[in-house]
Amino acid sequence: xxxxxxxxxxxxxxxxxxxxxxxxxxxxxxxxxxxxxxxxxxxxxxxxxxxxxxxxxxxxxxxxxxxxxxxxxxxxxxxxxxxxxxxxxxxxxxxxxxxxxxxxxxxxxxxxxxxxxxxxxxxxxxxxxxxxxxxxxxxxxxxxxxxxxxxxxxxxxxxxxxxxxxxxxxxxxxxxxxxxxxxxxxxxxxxxxxxxxxxxxxxxxxxxxxxxxxxxxxxxxxxxxxxxxxxxxxxxxxxxxxxxxxxxxxxxxxxxxxxxxxxxxxxxxxxxxxxxxxxxxxxxxxxxxxxxxxxxxxxxxxxxxxxxxxxxxxxxxxxxxxxxxxxxxxxxxxxxxxxxxxxxxxxxxxxxxxxxxxxxxxxxxxxxxxxx
Amino acid sequence: xxxxxxxxxxxxxxxxxxxxxxxxxxxxxxxxxxxxxxxxxxxxxxxxxxxxxxxxxxxxxxxxxxxxxxxxxxxxxxxxxxxxxxxxxxxxxxxxxxxxxxxxxxxxxxxxxxxxxxxxxxxxxxxxxxxxxxxxxxxxxxxxxxxxxxxxxxxxxxxxxxxxxxxxxxxxxxxxxxxxxxxxxxxxxxxxxxxxxxxxxxxxxxxxxxxxxxxxxxx
Numbered sequence: 001x002x003x004x005x006x007x008x009x010x011x012x013x014x015x016x017x018x019x020x021x022x023x024x025x026x027x028x029x030x031x032x033x034x035x036x037x038x039x040x041x042x043x044x045x046x047x048x049x050x051x052x053x054x055x056x057x058x059x060x061x062x063x064x065x066x067x068x069x070x071x072x073x074x075x076x077x078x079x080x081x082x083x084x085x086x087x088x089x090x091x092x093x094x095x096x097x098x099x100x101x102x103x104x105x106x107x108x109x110x111x112x113x114x115x116x117x118x119x120x121x122x123x124x125x126x127x128x129x130x131x132x133x134x135x136x137x138x139x140x141x142x143x144x145x146x147x148x149x150x151x152x153x154x155x156x157x158x159x160x161x162x163x164x165x166x167x168x169x170x171x172x173x174x175x176x177x178x179x180x181x182x183x184x185x186x187x188x189x190x191x192x193x194x195x196x197x198x199x200x201x202x203x204x205x206x207x208x209x210x211x212x213x214x215x216x217x218x219x220x221x222x223x224x225x226x227x228x229x230x231x232x233x234x235x236x237x238x239x240x241x242x243x244x245x246x247x248x249x250x251x252x253x254x255x256x257x258x259x260x261x262x263x264x265x266x267x268x269x270x271x272x273x274x275x276x277x278x279x280x281x282x283x284x285x286x287x288x289x290x291x292x293x294x295x296x297x298x299x300x301x302x303x304x305x306x307x308x309x310x311x312x313x314x315x316x317x318x319x320x321x322x323x324x325x326x327x328x329x330x331x332x333x334x335x336x337x338x339x340x341x342x343x344x345x346x347x348x349x350x351x352x353x354x355x356x357x358x359x360x361x362x363x364x365x366x367x368x369x370x371x372x
Numbered sequence: 373x374x375x376x377x378x379x380x381x382x383x384x385x386x387x388x389x390x391x392x393x394x395x396x397x398x399x400x401x402x403x404x405x406x407x408x409x410x411x412x413x414x415x416x417x418x419x420x421x422x423x424x425x426x427x428x429x430x431x432x433x434x435x436x437x438x439x440x441x442x443x444x445x446x447x448x449x450x451x452x453x454x455x456x457x458x459x460x461x462x463x464x465x466x467x468x469x470x471x472x473x474x475x476x477x478x479x480x481x482x483x484x485x486x487x488x489x490x491x492x493x494x495x496x497x498x499x500x501x502x503x504x505x506x507x508x509x510x511x512x513x514x515x516x517x518x519x520x521x522x523x524x525x526x527x528x529x530x531x532x533x534x535x536x537x538x539x540x541x542x543x544x545x546x547x548x549x550x551x552x553x554x555x556x557x558x559x560x561x562x563x564x565x566x567x568x569x570x571x572x573x574x575x576x577x578x579x580x581x582x583x584x585x586x587x588x589x590x591x
Contacts, residue, residue, distance in 0.1 A: 004569075045423070057415075111414045130406070143432045198498060213575075233539075233544055236539070237433070240576060244484060245483060245484045245485050246483045246484070246485075247465050247481050247482055247483040247484055247486075247487075250463055251478075257498075264468050265465065265466070265469070266465070266478075270520075272544050272545075272548075273376070273543075273544055273545040273548070275543070282398075302545075303374075303376065308377060309377075314466065314469035314473065315469075315548070316380075316467065316469050316470040316471075316548070316552075317380070317465065317468035317472070317473030318380050318384050318470065318473045318474055319377055319380045319381040319384075319469055319471050320377075320381070320385070320473070327473045327474060327476075328473075328474060328475055328476030330474070331388065331474045332528035334385065334388060334389060334392075335388055335389075335392040338388070338390075338392035338393040339389075339392040339393065339395070340396070341393055342392060342393035342394060342395065342396030342397035342398075342400070343396040343397070343399075343400045344392075345397045345400075345401075346398065346399065346400025346401035346402075346403075346404070347395040347398060347400055347401075348406060349397070350400065350401045350403075350404030351404075353405070354404075354406050357406055
C-alpha cells in the first residue's frame, strides 16, 4: 500500500513479487472463465492489467459484521488472493490496514485526493442515518458523511454484501438506526451491487477485476447486480433440482428424503427466488454451499430477505404472519369468522326473500278474493 | 413489500375473507330457500325419494344413453379439464405446500414434469371449451359475462402458473406473485359467479332428484 508501489504498473508489481507471466495469464483466464467471458478475454485482461497502473481501491466498512470482508479474504486459492491484492492498490481498508487513528484517516484523504475521479469505492455495510448518523462513526465522522465525501471522487461504487446493496439486516424491520442501502444515499455514480450475506468471494473479486480491466460497469440486473453472477436462480442450477422435478421432497431435516438429498423446497428453501451463483461457484474453493450442506437457501442475496417471513416456510406457502405464527389456526379463525358473518347475511337475505314471497302470495290471494 | 409478499400476504387474507363470507352467504341463502309445498299425495315413501335424490346425483353425472351422441363429447371435455384442474390444484408440490400452510395437512404429489404436461393439456382443453362455447350457437346465446370471466380467471391462473414454472418473461418471484394474485382474484370472484357451481352442483341435483322421486318419477 505504499505510494511507491502504487505508481508501478501491475506487470512490474507482479514481476517484483516473483509472479511468473504464465501464472498471471492463468489467473486472468480463470477469472475470465468465472465471469463467463470468452476465452480470448483472459489474454486481453492480462495485457490490459500488465501495462496499467494498479487502480486505487478504497474499502469503507459501515454498519456491518465484517462477514463480507471475511468472505473476500477466502478467495478460493491463496495465490489468487495474493494476486488480487497485487492487481489493485488497496489504499484504505480499516480492517486490514496497519495504520490507525489519524494516520488511517490521512491515508483515506490522501487516497481520495491523489486518485480523484479514478478510484473504485467499495462499501461494506448499510448506512445509518438516525440520530444524525451517530450510530456509525469513524475518525469523528458519521458513515453517511464519509460516504457522501468518498462517493464524489469515485469512478464507481461496488457495494459488497446485502447490507450495503439493499440495507440487509440493519435495514430490517424495525430498523432502529434508520439504515439505508448506498443507492438511497448516492444517486449520481455507477453502483454495482454484489449482494449476499456474505457474497461469494469470487463474485466480489470477479466484479472488481472486470471493472478494473475493462473500465466498464458489467451487465447488471434490475437490482444492479452483475448478471454474470446473479443471472440465474440457485434453484435453476441446484444439483437437487432433478428431485424437485420428480416431486421428491424432504419433509424434515433428518428424514429419509433429506438423507437421500431430495429437494428442500418444502423445508423453506428460497432457491427458486434467489439469484446468485452459490450452486455453481460454491464456497471454500468449490467445496460446498448451504443446500449441499443440508440446509435450504435463505435468500440472503435478495432485497429485504430478513423481512420475508420464515426461512422454513415453503416459497409457495401463505405469508400469514411472522415466523412462528400458526397459519392454519389463523386461517381457521379468519375463515370461520368470515363464514359466520356470511351465514348470518345468508339467513337474513333468505328471510327477506321469504317475507317478500309471503307478502306477494297474500296480496295475490287478496286480489283474487276481491275479484271474486 | 414486494408483489409476492403482497399476493400471498394481505391480498390472500382479503381474498379468503371474501371467499368464506360470500360462499357461506350464498350456501345458507340457498339452503333456506323456500320450496313450494307440494300438496299432492307423495307417490313414494320418504326413504325412496331420499334415495331418489342420491340416485339423481349419480345418474345425472353421466350422459343419458339417449343423448350420448349429442352431449358425450361436451361432457368428456368437461370431465377432462376438471380432472386436469384437480391434479393441478391438489397434486403439485408447491400447491400442496401452499394448501398445507393454510390447512395444516399435506399429502403426496405428482412429479413436477408430469404436472407441466397436465397443465399444457388442461390449457388446451380450456381453449377447446371456449371454442365450443363461441362456435355453438345455442351455447353462445346462453353465455354471458359470468361464463366468460369465470373461464378467463381460471385460465389466467393456469397460464401464470405455467409461466412461473418456466420462468417465462420475468423473474420467478414476480411471476409467482402474479400467479398467486390471479388466484386471489379467482377466490374473490368464486362465490359471486358460476364457479360457485362447485358448491351447488350436487345439492341441486339431489334436491331435483328427490322432488321428482316424490312424484314417482325415476332419475
